[in-house]
């Protein structure tokens with residue numbers, strides 16, 4: 001019962017025939033954002049179910065939607081998959097199969113607590129993961145950016161007591177901002193008296209993240225850990241020496257791997273299916289107002305057999321679009337009485353999910 005509030009916060013309906021899902025007050029749109037409908041509540045709709053919005057073929061009825069809903073809601077409804085052969089049921093939107101696990105619930109709660117502080121200040125995640133540094137340094141910077149590095153201020157919040165104050169200069173607290181920017185030791189490595197210039201640490205990191213910052217932060221962290229764990233005396237000249245060694249080592253190691261990464265990748269070649277079978281390639285493209293799909297069937301010598309294209313109204317989610325396109329392909333191939341067919345898609349996520 002204690003977990004019920006979490007379930008209610010994240011749960012949504014999967015629409016089958018629409019008979020067991022109320023239009024208002026329930027989450028049933030496929031939208032990733034999972035926001036409720038914009039259309040205001042009207043008395044006639046209070047007890048109506050989603051079934052009333054489908055036509056006799058079990059698809060969304062455009063006329064009814066235009067009569068009832070706010071124009072911004074209509075594409076979101078059209079983009080929601082329906083399957084009139086199934087009953088409505090509950091699903092967990094963040095899981096590809098719609099299943100709830102304790103881990104999913106935990107993520108929802110953790111995101112609520114962790115994100116606001118981080119999201120407002122640090123955005124340079126892509127720059128962080130592409131830095132030319134060893135993975136352990138990226139991981140270390142990631143912990144800095146999330147504000148979870150084990151400096152004494154953070155440890156105290158977790159009720160871990162390993163003494164107080166800056167281990168290098170003895171200042172009253174050891175925060176990340178002090179250790180990496182405000183401590184005298186840090187200022188000497190930066191060769192700058194006012195490193196932060198009035199900014200918060202995360203805003204500062206966001207602004208200047210690069211090899212230089214990685215090098216200085218990492219060197220300070222090594223020196224600090226030598227003091228805390230090995231009772232060594234911090235030395236600016238020793239750290240400066242370490243910095244120049246690391247700078248050279250990273251340059252040698254990562255400029256090489258970068259140049260191999262930059263080499264043009266070998267293009268995937270289309271391969272024909274075995275004799276006696278056909279292959280149907282499926283692909284989708286996302287546009288402003290929805291998605292389009294194309295299907296091409298070829299035989300074992302690569303000769304064209306059949307093709308089809310179509311629209312997926314309102315669909316903006318690439319993964320869902322790919323799944324709907326594959327569903328259209330299967331329906332179409334069945335109608336054509338084509339058998340023994342390999343379906344091929346370039347959406348790895350979809351293929352993995354489908355095959356499992």
Ligand SMILES: [Zn+2]
Nearest residue numbers: 166169171183
């Ligand atoms: Zn200090």
